[in-house]
Amino acid sequence: MPRWGMVIDLDRCSGCQACVIACKQENNVPFILPEQAAKRRTIAWIHIIQLQDERSETKMRFLPILCQHCDRPPCTPVCPVGATYKNQEGLVAQVYPRCIGCRYCANACPYTIKFFNWYPPQWPEEMKKSLNPDVSVRPKGVVEKCTFCHHRLMKAKEKAKTEKRELSPEDYQPACAQACPTGAMVFGDLDDPYSEVAQLSKDPRAFALMEDLGTRPKVIYLRAGA
Amino acid sequence: MQVTRRDFLTFAGFTLAGITLGEWGRSKILAREEYKDTLYSGIGKEEFRLSICGQCPAGCGIVVRLMDGNPKKIDGNPLCPLSRGKLCPKGQNGLQVLYDPDRLTGPVKRKGKRGENDWEKISWEEAINTVSQKLKELKEKQNSYRLLILTQENKGLSGKLWKQFARAYGTPNLVEGNLLRDPGILWASYLMQGIKDYPAYDIENTKYILCFSPFLEGWYSPTWAQRMYGNFRRKRPEIRGKLVQIEPRLSPTAANADEWIQINTGTEAALVLGLAYLIIKEGRYDENFIREHTFGFEDWTDAQKRTHLGFKNFVLQEYDTEKVSSLTGVPIVTIIRLAREFSELNPALAIAEQRPASGGFYLQMAILALNALVSSLDVKGGVIIQREVPFKEFPEVSGSKKESILNQERFSSQEVFPHLTKAILEEKPYPIEIVLIDKINPFSHCFPIINFKEALEKIPFIVSFSPFLDETSLYADLILPDHTFLEKWQDVVPSATLGSPVLGISRPAVDPFLDTKNTADVILEIAHDRDILAYSTLPWKNYGELLKDSLQGIYLSRRGMTYGTSFQGAWMSQMEKGGWWSPTYTNFEEFWNQLLEKGGWWDPFYEHQKWDRVFKTPSGKFEFYSQIFKNQLASIKPSKENSDFKILPHWESVVWEGDENSFPLYLNVFELLMFSAVLNSNQPYLYEHITPHLSVQWESWVEIHPEKAKALGIEENDEVWVESVLGKIKTKAKLYFGTHPEVVSLPLGLSGLSQSSWIKKEISNPNQLVTGNSGNLENKYLRVKIYKA
Structure with missing residues (x-):
């Protein structure tokens, strides 16, 4: 079983936000209108955060943050209804109909990348045709987050099956990694020693966010700079 | 079926609630299921169609994913040499243009006062007839030069079509704004290299970038710039490109840079020349290149035996480090370090295209001069000049002899807009009676728009081709909405990016959603009225025909290839280098079909250091002292005083x-x-x-x-x-x-x-x-x- 993971090279990343928009288009993420957004209720499964350099006040860095798909996720044990769990693929999954909206998981997540649907999703009639049929639309009152475009994995598996072959890592990548124009995001099997993602994850520049918490994220970052 | 206690209670509870609360209660209980109306009911036929992104004029090739005929997602076309399967955030968001609920649903006529936003729907026939009638009347009165066409700079066929229309109709007033590039560099390139085109920068292959502009934001092709930036940083083994950003403000580009140097606004040119001073003084410039391929570096004597100041002595006189440091606010040590880094790391590149506020075209000249000092012109990792797409020429037309209302060529479109506004308001040298506005919204496209609204008010008849009710079309008398990019035939020649000529071609990815019409088709339809233009000047029934006919030029040029992988491109490049060419098609139909299948045409072969191609100046060399400029200045206002200072790249106080x-x-x-x-x-x-x-x-x-x-x-x-x-x-x-x-x-x-x-x-x-x-x-x-x- 592959261990799906991602490497984000911060030296390549320019904070252009192509991943952010790609994710929203792919996953039917609802718009949060101005008055609601003012309450910080915007949903963005992947988004860019600004980091201030501690050593110099006039330095800033961009860091794309998304669900880290931890091997030891802090968000799953707190769910009272089993709506969020680590699935067979090792991805942290979210079952929307089970979710009761208690937001324990969102509070337990140290990376704060779980989002609560404060409002029923709304699209103008014209725009409903753009919704991706592979991804369910979330109702009001549930928590949602990055799935590593799990629906793409399901599709790729089915396709491989009908073509009577093994699933190869090239068959599957999430929308953000596909869009990333700087080539900062690399996706693949962390356990396959020959894959690019596994090799990059052993780079001396590699680090994980809040490593000390022992969450063992499957999103690895590469430090910017020489 | 086994019924558990839980199932029973749930069922009983809901039934009870249903009975007691009635219809109102049921709808409340089931409210959580509301989102189900977005559940998919199609058969799920998935398709991928090629198109070209129209969010900006860069022209990246895209792939549209459709389910049962409805576009669901846009990604880059992996075969397109610009996007290579990647896309910028604007490109990713293209579907929100197509599905925009506020788009115009068809042609409209103004009902209330201008700007009141009160419209009446009309038919296409009426709309086109109204425009034709107005154009005819103007022509009959021999006033065809009083037509103004306002559009964006476009090197593709739809841009050529406007140019041809303007010439054939007899108006010199075609004003094109560039939405991506800084026109200052266009002029610098023309004066110093003799090339009237925007240069391209080989960002990917350079080792050091000295950048005065936020090049990762809204300039160039964003997808291309981002891709090249990523490769510049980490693609080459053992080489990591270094980016030094010099700007008054910490822009996102500056945040990404290795070093951000804050500079006083408007003193960029002084710093550039300050660096040139050190490079010259410490003898760090490329002597060979300067001797063989440049003009005006040393002092020189012209045909009238007058001595002129050369770039070297001029810079040595004027830009000593101390002076530059106090002007720019950059410490002396930093300037010295930058000059050394820039001349030692080879190839190095200086970029200063500043949008929206260019530092003046003298800054662009200074930048080209700095690049010339370290011989970063037309080399791998330097400033390169893109080759042209070999379209078949349009039929000859004589054009109007009347002078344009701008009365002389301007040095930038930022400057054009205030002059245009003034000319319209003052009706000098003559009034404008009709304006056609296409693919441009000066109110939001970073042009100075002071009094532009009043100028529009002054024009008796305003036609807009915008599919959206933007600030400009709000003032129109008539709007003939164009398709959005996914709905139409397109051809785009991207602005200079990779040196090789590129042409994107695509057919519509979807049928038009609304009652809109491709502007190119509308122009041709109007042009077919014999009283407006002679048929021979635009002899095509529709845009599709025009497209196919003009592509004959490319087919017959016998070079290049349809879009392909980078491996195929490298292969074709190698072959062409050896003087070979192997097409994948045997006749025009095959060529046409492959074009549509792959998304476009390009010629990957680029030969560096073809000096006669990139230096078309009177001396055939790169000119520190521009002779073209000298002649132009002399023709505008002949003066006896020594104007060398005005011609050499220099800094002018703001x-x-x-x-x-x-x-x-x-x-x-x-x-x-x-x-x-x-x-x-x-x-x-x-x-x-x-x-x-x-x-x-x-x-x-x-x-x-x-x-x-x-x-x-x-x-x-x-x-x-x-x-x-x-x-x-x-x-x-x-x-x-x-x-x-x-x-x-x-x-x-x-x-x-x-x-x-x-x-x-x-x-x-x-x-x-x-x-x-x-x-x-x-x-x-x-x-x-x-x-x-």
Whole structure:
């Protein structure tokens, strides 16, 4: 079983936000209108955060943050209804109909990348045709987050099956990694020693966010700079 | 079936509730299921179709994923040499243009007063007839030169079509604004290299970039710039490109740079020449290149035996490091270090295309001169000149002999707009009677628009081709909405990017959703009225025919290939280098079909250091001292005094408009990656993520330094007025440490629409404050004051 993971090279990343928009288009993420957004209720499964350099006040860095798909996720044990769990693929999954909206998981997540649907999703009639049929639309009152475009994995598996072959890592990548124009995001099997993602994850520049918490994220970052 | 206690209770509970609460209760209980109306009911036939992104004029090839005929997602076309399967955020958001609920549904005629937003729907026949009638009347009165066509710069066939239409109809007044590049560099390139085209920068292969402009935001092709940036950093083993950003403000590009050097606004050219001074003084320039391929470096004597000052002595006289340091505010040690780094790391590249406010075209000349000193011209990792796409020529037409209302060629489109406005308002040398506006919205596309609204009011008949009700089309008398890009045949020649000529071709990815029409087809339809144009000047029934006919030129040129993988490109390049060419097609039909199948044509072969191709100056060399410029200046105003200073690249002090006491701060405007050059700003996802460097959504803002704000008593998110001599706007204050304490910064491009499904209140437009702030010989900047509203 592959261990799906991602490497984000911060030296390549320019904070252009192509991943952010790609994710929203792919996953039917609802718009949060101005008055609601003012309450910080915007949903963005992947988004860019600004980091201030501690050593110099006039330095800033961009860091794309998304669900880290931890091997030891802090968000799953707190769910009272089993709506969020680590699935067979090792991805942290979210079952929307089970979710009761208690937001324990969102509070337990140290990376704060779980989002609560404060409002029923709304699209103008014209725009409903753009919704991706592979991804369910979330109702009001549930928590949602990055799935590593799990629906793409399901599709790729089915396709491989009908073509009577093994699933190869090239068959599957999430929308953000596909869009990333700087080539900062690399996706693949962390356990396959020959894959690019596994090799990059052993780079001396590699680090994980809040490593000390022992969450063992499957999103690895590469430090910017020489 | 086994019924558990839980199932039973659930069932019983719901039934009971259903009975007691009736219809109202049932709808409440089932309310959570409401989202199900978006559940998919199609058969799920998946398709992928090629198209070209139309969010900006860069022309990246895209693939559209459709389910049962409805577009669901856009990604880059892996075969397109520009996008290579990748896309910028604007490109990713293309579907919100197609599905925009506020688009015009068909042609409309103005009912109320101009700008009142009151429209009456009309048929296409009536719309086209009205335009034809007006054009005919104008022509009959021998006044065809009183037609103004306002559009964006476009090297593809739809752009050529406008040019041909203007010439054949007999008007010299075709004004094209460039939405992606800085026209200053166009002129610098023409004067010093003799090439009337924008240069391209080989970012990917360079080792060091000295950058004066936020090149990762809204300039160039954003997808291309991002891709090249990534490769510049980490593609080459053992080589990591170094980026030094020199700007008054910490832009997102500066945040990404290895080093950000804050410089005083408007002194960039002085720093560039200060670097040239050190490179010359320390003998770090490429002597061979300077001797063989440049002109005007040393002092020289012309045909009349007059001695002229060369670049070398001029710089040595004028730009010593101490002086430059005090002017620019950059420490002397830093200048010395930059000069050494720039000349030692080879190839190195200096870029200063500044949008929206160019530092003047002397800055661009200085930049080219700096690149020439280290021989970064036409080499791998340097400044390169893109080759042309070999279209079949359009039929000859004589064109109008009348002088354009701009009465002379201007040095930038930023400068063109104030002149245009003035000429229209003053009706000098003659009034404009009809204006056709296509693919441009000067109000939000970073042009100085002071009085532009009044100028529009003055024109008796305004036709817009915009599919969106933007600020410009709001003033139109008639709107003939174009298709959006996914709905139409397209051809795009991207602005210079990779040196090789590229042409994107695509058929519609979807049938038009609404009653719109391709503008190119509308022009041809109008042109077919014999009283308007002679048929022979535009002998095509529709745009499709024109496309196919013009591509004959490419087919017959016997070079290049249809879009392919980078491996195929490298292979073709190798072959062409050896003088071979192996086409994948045997006749034109095959060529045409392959074009549509792959998405376009390109010629990957680029030969560096073909000096006769890249230096078309009178001397056949790169000219530090531009002879073209000398002749031009002499023809404008002949003077006896030694004007060498005016011709050599130099720094001119900036003129600040507004007096120091009442307007104590400087104004800086900047473009955003998300909104630069977009024709339709009504895109909710873009408004949710306007920029990565501040947390701001759905609104415009002004950046002010925290210390300055404290002194003025302004706090984060306060409503403030920003006022210049030209006007004032109300906006929200954001405290940002990355702006200079004496400068306030405003973003452009956010105010495309006053009202939409999402934006209910008007977003103030900083363009109102901006005058001809750039790219001109006068070099004017603005002073402002800021106070709490």
